Amino acid sequence: MREVAALAGVSLATVSRVLNGDPKVAPDRGERVRDAVALLGYRRDASASNLRRADRVSTSIGVVFEDVANPFQAAVLRGLETVIRQRGLLTLVGSSDDDAVRERELAQAFASRRIDGLVVLPAGTDHSYLRPDRDAGVAMVFVDRPPVLLEADVVVSDNAGGAAAATEHLLARGHRRIGFLGDELRIYTAAERLRGHREALWRHGISEDPDLVRTELRDGAAAGEAVAALLALPDPPTALLTAQNVISVGAIRRLRALDRHHAVAMIGFDDLELADALEPAISVIAQDAAALGRAAAELLFARLDGADGGYRRVEVPTTLIARGSGELAP
Amino acid sequence: MREVAALAGVSLATVSRVLNGDPKVAPDRGERVRDAVALLGYRRDASASNLRRADRVSTSIGVVFEDVANPFQAAVLRGLETVIRQRGLLTLVGSSDDDAVRERELAQAFASRRIDGLVVLPAGTDHSYLRPDRDAGVAMVFVDRPPVLLEADVVVSDNAGGAAAATEHLLARGHRRIGFLGDELRIYTAAERLRGHREALWRHGISEDPDLVRTELRDGAAAGEAVAALLALPDPPTALLTAQNVISVGAIRRLRALDRHHAVAMIGFDDLELADALEPAISVIAQDAAALGRAAAELLFARLDGADGGYRRVEVPTTLIARGSGELAP
DNA sequence: CTGAAAGCGCTTACAG
DNA sequence: CTGAAAGCGCTTACAG
Numbered sequence: 294m295r296e297v298a299a300l301a302g303v304s305l306a307t308v309s310r311v312l313n314g315d316p317k318v319a320p321d322r323g324e325r326v327r328d329a330v331a332l333l334g335y336r337r338d339a340s341a342s343n344l345r346r347a348d349r350v351s352t353s354i355g356v357v358f359e360d361v362a363n364p365f366q367a368a369v370l371r372g373l374e375t376v377i378r379q380r381g382l383l384t385l386v387g388s389s390d391d392d393a394v395r396e397r398e399l400a401q402a403f404a405s406r407r408i409d410g411l412v413v414l415p416a417g418t419d420h421s422y423l424r425p426d427r428d429a430g431v432a433m434v435f436v437d438r439p440p441v442l443l444e445a446d447v448v449v450s451d452n453a454g455g456a457a458a459a460t461e462h463l464l465a466r467g468h469r470r471i472g473f474l475g476d477e478l479r480i481y482t483a484a485e486r487l488r489g490h491r492e493a494l495w496r497h498g499i500s501e502d503p504d505l506v507r508t509e510l511r512d513g514a515a516a517g518e519a520v521a522a523l524l525a526l527p528d529p530p531t532a533l534l535t536a537q538n539v540i541s542v543g544a545i546r547r548l549r550a551l552d553r554h555h556a557v558a559m560i561g562f563d564d565l566e567l568a569d570a571l572e573p574a575i576s577v578i579a580q581d582a583a584a585l586g587r588a589a590a591e592l593l594f595a596r597l598d599g600a601d602g603g604y605r606r607v608e609v610p611t612t613l614i615a616r617g618s619g620e621l622a623p
Numbered sequence: 624m625r626e627v628a629a630l631a632g633v634s635l636a637t638v639s640r641v642l643n644g645d646p647k648v649a650p651d652r653g654e655r656v657r658d659a660v661a662l663l664g665y666r667r668d669a670s671a672s673n674l675r676r677a678d679r680v681s682t683s684i685g686v687v688f689e690d691v692a693n694p695f696q697a698a699v700l701r702g703l704e705t706v707i708r709q710r711g712l713l714t715l716v717g718s719s720d721d722d723a724v725r726e727r728e729l730a731q732a733f734a735s736r737r738i739d740g741l742v743v744l745p746a747g748t749d750h751s752y753l754r755p756d757r758d759a760g761v762a763m764v765f766v767d768r769p770p771v772l773l774e775a776d777v778v779v780s781d782n783a784g785g786a787a788a789a790t791e792h793l794l795a796r797g798h799r800r801i802g803f804l805g806d807e808l809r810i811y812t813a814a815e816r817l818r819g820h821r822e823a824l825w826r827h828g829i830s831e832d833p834d835l836v837r838t839e840l841r842d843g844a845a846a847g848e849a850v851a852a853l854l855a856l857p858d859p860p861t862a863l864l865t866a867q868n869v870i871s872v873g874a875i876r877r878l879r880a881l882d883r884h885h886a887v888a889m890i891g892f893d894d895l896e897l898a899d900a901l902e903p904a905i906s907v908i909a910q911d912a913a914a915l916g917r918a919a920a921e922l923l924f925a926r927l928d929g930a931d932g933g934y935r936r937v938e939v940p941t942t943l944i945a946r947g948s949g950e951l952a953p
Numbered sequence: 954c955t956g957a958a959a960g961c962g963c964t965t966a967c968a969g
Numbered sequence: 970c971t972g973a974a975a976g977c978g979c980t981t982a983c984a985g
Contacts, residue, residue: 294978304956309980317954334755339735340670341978345961353715362701364694364896371692374718383732385683386716388704402713405669425664545900566694567897570875624962634972639964647970671962675977 294337300329312337343407353383354410354593355403359391365538365563365582366414369436372586373412380594382409393417404431410593415440418479432596436589438481439606446592448585448607452482452562453489455578455611456536459560460493462576462613463532467623468558469499472523472530474516474544475508476537483508486536486562505530513543520547524557531623532558541565545575558621560613569616576619579612624667630659642667673737683713684740684923685733689721695868695893695912696744699766702916703742710924712739723747734761740923745770748809762926766919768811769936776922778915778937782812782892785908785941786819786866789890792906792943793862794827797953798888802853802860804846804874805838806867813838816866816892835860843873850877854887861953862888871895875905888951890943899946906949909942 298308303322310318311326318326329335343352354377358366374384385403389396396416400423403411410432413420420435420443427433427445434446463471473490476483487508494501504526507519516535520543523530533548535541541561548554554573561568561577568575588607613619628638633652640648641656648656659665673682684707688696704714715733719726726746730753733741740762743750750770757763757775764776793801803820806813817838824831834856837849846865850873853860863878865871871891878884884903891898891907898905918937943949 305979306956306958306981307954310955313980319954322955334759336731336735336755338674338737338978339732340737341674341961342980343961344668344671344674344963345978345980360701361691361704362694362697364692364697367692367694367697371690371718374691374716378717383736384716386704386714387708388701401666402669405666406713407668407670425666429664542897542900545897549900565897567872567875567895567901570872570879571897571900572902635963636965636972636974637970640971643964649970652971668962671977672964673977674979675962675964 294335296333297326297329297335300333301325352381353385353406353408354412355385355387355400355406355408356412357387357389357396357399357403358414359416360388361386362388364566365580366437368582369414369586369589372583373436373590374586376587376590376594389416391416393419397422400426409597410434412436412589412593413440414438417441420445432593434589434592434596436585444604446596446605446607448588448592448609449485450482450580450585451608451611452485453492455562455580455613456486456489456534457493458489458611458613459534459562459578459619460490461497462560462615462619463534463558464493464497464499466558466620468530468532469623470502470505470528470530470532472520472533473506473508474510474519474523474533474535474540475506476540477509477511483536490534490536510537510540510543513539513546516540516543517547517550520544521551524551524553530557532560532619532621534560534562536562538563538565541575541577545571554618555621558619558623560619564614571618573618573621574616576616577614579614581609581611584609624665626663627656627659627665630663631655682711683715683736683738684742685715685717685730685736685738686742687717687719687726687729687733688744689746690718691716692718694896695910696767698912699744699916699919702913703766703920704916706917706920706924719746721746723749727752730756739927740764742766742919742923743770744768747771750775762923764919764922764926766915774934776926776935776937778918778922778939779815780812780910780915781938781941782815783819783822785892785910785943786816786864787823788819788941788943789864789892789908789949790820790823791827792890792945792949793864793888794823794829796888796950798860798862799829799953800832800835800858800860800862802850802863803836803838804840804849804853804863804865804870805836806870807839807841813866820864820866840867840870840873843869843876846870846873847877847880850874851881854881854883860887862890862949862951864890864892866892868893868895871905871907875901884948885951888949888953890949894944901948903948903951904946906946907944909944911939911941914939 387399404426414437420440436448439447478484510516535544564577564579717729734756744767750773766778769777808814840846865874894907894909
């Protein structure tokens with residue numbers, strides 16, 4: 294900036310004013326400064342600028358996800374980033390790999406950049422470490438799963454409602470033995486989906502058979518094993534509710550390997566690319582990932598714009614898409 | 624920091640030294656400072672710190688992609704981010720939406736944060752605007768597509784080689800009329816894949832029929848229309864090479880709708896989730912997105928570590944995965 | 954409308 | 970080993 298001022302023959306203050314679009318600078322001086330900036334290829338240092346500015350905003354939002362390459366999370370990120378950019382801010386991201394320590398490191402690294410807001414898809418089981426930042430005015434919103442040991446805004450899918458809808462869809466088609474395949478129950482979404490499934494069974498007076506509930510499934514292989522075990526039961530299920538993406542894929546593969554895919558009904562939680570091209574096409578409970586991202590961004594900006602009320606919880610609806618696999622008869 | 628110094632009864636300088644792990648501070652003073660930091664929930668301002676530091680590094684890398692929610696790009700991002708974090712830096716991301724103006728805005732917004740490095744999956748047709756930053760020492764690497772009007776390190780897939788392998792695979796199975804479905808040829812990867820296809824035909828003495836080449840396909844619907852048009856030719860192709868993910872999906876849907884999926888051979892460029900569960904399972908040329916990301920990060924850090932040689936170009940191999948659709952007879 | 958000066962939150966020679 | 974002071978690149982009352 295010094296060089297620009299020297300070249301334009303004005304003071305640092307004037308250069309700063311031109312850069313900030315102050316209308317009270319004489320047009321010819323403004324011109325000279327802009328020419329000098331162009332000539333020198335000068336670019337203002339945003340962090341020095343923010344450091345000195347009265348409002349002390351960094352114009353950036355930190356996003357801590359579990360894995361940005363997960364298609365669901367990538368879509369949430371996209372929804373977030375779109376709103377963030379429309380508001381003229383920048384997005385910082387990091388993947389925690391479902392590791393609480395890494396999540397904390399990332400969140401704190403972001404916090405020490407004086408981000409204006411933080412979006413977390415939480416992995417850890419204790420988010421109280423963010424209390425100082427929240428109290429210091431960092432806008433904060435949790436997405437997909439609520440925070441633990443911390444009050445904050447949160448946006449989640451209607452996990453229980455979606456799972457209940459799937460179960461009721463199967464019940465309505467005459468299924469009475471429905472296998473449930475889920476992720477680790479310490480994960481909020483996994484627990485909620487199981488809850489929705491159970492409540493739907495209860496509402497319809499179906500007593501739950503513990504043999505039909507398989508959880509703690511961490512990958513497609515585990516899901517495949519669970520499918521095989523369920524189908525080997527003396528009284529096997531006639532339908533499956535696969536409560537997560539990776540589990541659905543593992544179940545689809547195993548059903549095909551066993552050549553049972555036309556015989557056993559199935560509904561997956563989360564939509565899958567090409568689900569409609571399979572035989573049978575896969576019925577799913579679809580989440581609106583982009584809407585989750587947008588809703589999270591909106592809660593965040595409401596806080597940044599000064600909203601000061603209690604913490605808000607937004608639940609994004611899910612949609613049952615019937616394509617064939619969920620409509621197979623028992 | 625002032626409050627910490629006051630509480631600990633030491634100077635600002637001592638607090639700074641403790642924070643930076645300077646070994647020459649008396650243990651008891653270090654203890655007092657750490658206690659004060661914990662008590663006050665103090666967190667150092669990273670941008671003020673970087674501003675004053677001798678080395679002037681921001682410890683962050685900017686990443687400009689077309690769409691972070693695209694599965695391929697999400698996987699590249701993941702590869703990048705993993706290496707970046709291992710090196711202790713932070714990742715900034717933005718999506719350009721294939722808009723050259725947006726790409727430029729993002730890259731410049733990052734540059735004015737004094738990022739240490741920039742990774743671009745380029746949309747624009749002129750990257751000379753980055754020359755000042757490159758010359759000012761910002762490490763820079765382009766991924767998936769090379770820069771235009773700018774020399775810089777670049778990491779790409781072996782697009783031509785992969786497409787040639789697909790074409791040769793089909794030729795070896797007796798196909799002589801192969802339909803090529805591609806994206807807009809202004810996109811480097813689309814042009815390269817067509818080039819590979821053509822060169823394979825030439826090598827085998829097959830003269831190209833212009834009717835069989837359909838490019839500028841921007842979405843699944845356009846790809847579907849192209850499939851229908853090809854199959855309606857008087858002398859239709861017996862095999863298809865669908866040269867991009869979205870195009871493959873559109874083609875798969877249309878082939879099924881026409882009930883020709885067991886009759887027309889097909890190889891897609893880019894692997895698809897569930898490709899193995901379709902009937903027939905889809906043969907593909909798989910790219911190693913994570914390897915692209917890692918390679919890009921490594922070129923970047925080589926520059927940051929002072930590598931000063933000419934610009935490097937890394938080509939990541941592709942793999943043909945035969946699953947059935949590419950092995951159908953003519 | 955413009956410039957000299959103070960100061961944002963830090964780090965780092967320098968002197969002790 | 971420690972502190973007072975200068976200064977990183979900016980912005981902004983303040984006086985003119």
